[in-house]
Amino acid sequence: MSVTADVGLALLNGVTWGITLALVALGLSLVFGLLEIVNVSHGALYMLGAVAGWFVVDATGSFLLAVLLAPLVVGAAGVAVERTVLRPVEGDVPATVIATFGLVLVFQHLALVVFGPSTETVATPVPGTVTLAGITYPTYRFVIAGTSVAAIVLLYLFLQRTRYGMWMRGVEQDRETASALGVPTSRVYMLTFGLGAYFAALAGVLLSPIVGVNHLMGTEILAIAFVVVIVGGLGSLRGVLVVSVAFAVMENLGGIVLDATPARILTLAVLVLVVLVRPEGLFPTGGRT
C-alpha cells in the first residue's frame, strides 16, 4: 500500500476510534465535573455494557436491541449505585476513588459469576466494506462512529436545550446557588451518574464486535480515558472531544511504523508530557466547579 493510503487509513481509523473514545471520556468528565467523583469504575461500566449486550444478542439475536437495551440497564444500575454507595462520599475525591475501585472489584466478580472467565466474540452486525478514495474500510466502523456522533450531539442538545440540562450546567457552575434556586440537586446527581454509565456502556456494546467481551475488559480504555480527561482539562467537555480524536489519530499514525501497543504507550507518554508543560490541561476550566 502507498504511504498516502497508509496515512489516509490511519486518519480514518483515528477519527472513528477517537469519537468512540470521546463517548467514554465524556461520561468520565461529566461525572467528575458535576459530582466530583473520580470514577475508577467507568471502565467496569463499559465492560458491563458489553456483557449485557452480549446477553441480549445471545437471547434475541438482535444487535440493535442490544444497543438500545444494554446501556439503559447499565445506566439504571449507575443511578442505583450513585444513590446508595456514592452519595455519602461525593465531593470527597479520595473517598470516591476508593469506593469506585471497590465497585470495580464487585462488578468484575459479578460479571465473572454470570458471564464466566472466557472471552466471547460478537458477530459483526453490519458486514461489508466501503471503498472511499481508494481505501477499503469496514462499514461497521462507520456505524460505530455515526452512532457515537449522534449520541454526543444528543448529549449536547440535552445539556443546552432541556430543563434537566440547564439544571446540570447550573449545578456544575455553582452547586449551592443552584440548590438555593430550587434545582433538585439530588435528582441531577442521579441522572448525571446514570448518563455517564449509559455512555460507557454504549461504547462497550458498540465496540464489542471488534474487541470481544471479557469480564476484565475496560482497564485499558479507562487509562486512555483518564489521560484524555486530564490532558483535555479536568471537567472540560470540549477538551475531551479534541484530545480524544487527537489521541486516536496520533496512535494510529504511530501505528504505521510501530506495533499497536508501543504506539499506544508512546502516545500516552507524549500526552503525559503535555501535562508537565500544562498541568491544568489544554482547556482548563479554571476555578469553576
Added chain:
Amino acid sequence: VSDPDGDPETDAEDGETAPSTDRETDPDPGSETAVASVADPLHAAEAGSRSVTLPVVGRVSLGVAAVVLAFAAATVLPLVMGSYGVFLGTSILVLAIYGVAYDVAYGYAGLLSFGHAVFFGVGAYAAAFAVADAGLGGAPALVAAVVAGGVAAFGIGLVAVRVPENGFVILTIIAVLVFNLVAVTWSDLTGGTDGFTVFAPSLGPLALSDPTTNFYVTLALLGLVLAGLSLLVRSEVGLVFRLVRENERRAELLGYDVRRYKLAALVVSGALTGLAGGLEAFVFGYVNASNFALTVSADPLVYTLIGGRGTLVGPIVGAVALGVAEELLRDATDAYPLFVGAVLIAVVVVEREGVLGAYRRLRDRSDSEPATESDDADREGGSLRADGGASGGDTGGGVGGDTEVARDRR
C-alpha cells in the same frame, strides 16, 4: 475544577473551630490547633512535647512495648507453625512492609496513590534480574529493588505532584495501567503473565531459600522499616508531611516547598515498596507481569484503611487481618476480590478511620458524646483528606508521641 478544600479562609475556619467545638472526641486536638494558630507549627508542637515530658515517655514506651511484644511473639511462630504456615507468615510480613511503606505517602503526606504496584513490580523485577541475570547476592539485589522503587516513584512523582490536587491519583492510575501494558507486552524481558523463576539468594551467611530464615530476615526488615519510619514521621520532615496533608495552602504560606515534600514522601514510600517487591520475589520464587496489576496497588490501601491511616502500626494490623482473611476465603469461595471490594466500599462509606480509629473513638466516648455530623451539611468539610481530626496524627500504638501530648495536656 473544584478544590474540595475550598478557599484558605474556610479551611482555617474548619481547622480551628471543628476540634474545639463539636470534636471533643478528636484524638488529636493539640497538634491541630498548634498547626492552625501558631506561626511556626513545627516548633510549637515540639515545645508542647517538652513541657509534658513524663506522661509522653510513659505512653510512648507503652506503645513501643506493645510493638516489641508483638515482634517477640512473632519470632515464636516458626517454631509452632508448619512449613506452609511459615511461608504464609513471611508473605504477610512482606505485605506488612508494603502497607507501612504505603502509609508514608497516603497516611502521612496525604497522597492517595494507585501507582504503588509500579514500585512494587519494578522492585520485584530489579531483585529478580539482579539474582537471575547478574548473579548478585541477596543484599545487592535488595538494594537494587529499593533503588528501582525509589527511581520509579521519583519519575512518576515528578509529573504527578505537578498536576492540581485531583490529578495526582488519576496520574498514578494511568501510570500503573501503562506499566501493566508494557510488562504484559514486553514478555521477552518480563516473561509476561507467566513470569520466570527466581532462586532465592543468600543474604551474607543467611540462605533466603530456607523458609524459616526468610521469615526471620523479613521480620527483622519489617522491624527496621518500622523503626526508621517512626523516626522519620516524628522528625521535622514528618511534621511537614502531615502539615501538607492537613492544609497544603498553609504549608505553602509557611514557606515549605509542598511539591518537594510530596515528592520526598513518595520516593521514600516507593523505595520501601520496592524492597517489599524484591522480598516478594524471593518468597514466592518467581516474578510475573501481574505484579503491575491495579489490584496490587489497592492492597496496601486496604491495609491502611482497615488498620487506620497515619499510624504505621495500622497497616501492619490490616495486612495481617487481610492476609489471614484471604487465606480463609481462598479455601472457601475464591471470592477474595469481591470481599476486598466490599471492604473498600464499607470503609469509606461507613467507617473511615479504620480499626484503630474506631477503637480510639470508642475509648474516647466516655469523655463526651461526639456531635453527629449531617451528611449534607458536611459535604465540603468531612473530607477524607481534610478530615484532620479523625485521622490526624499517629496515635496508633503510641508510636507517635506528640499527639498523645495533647490529650495529656488537656
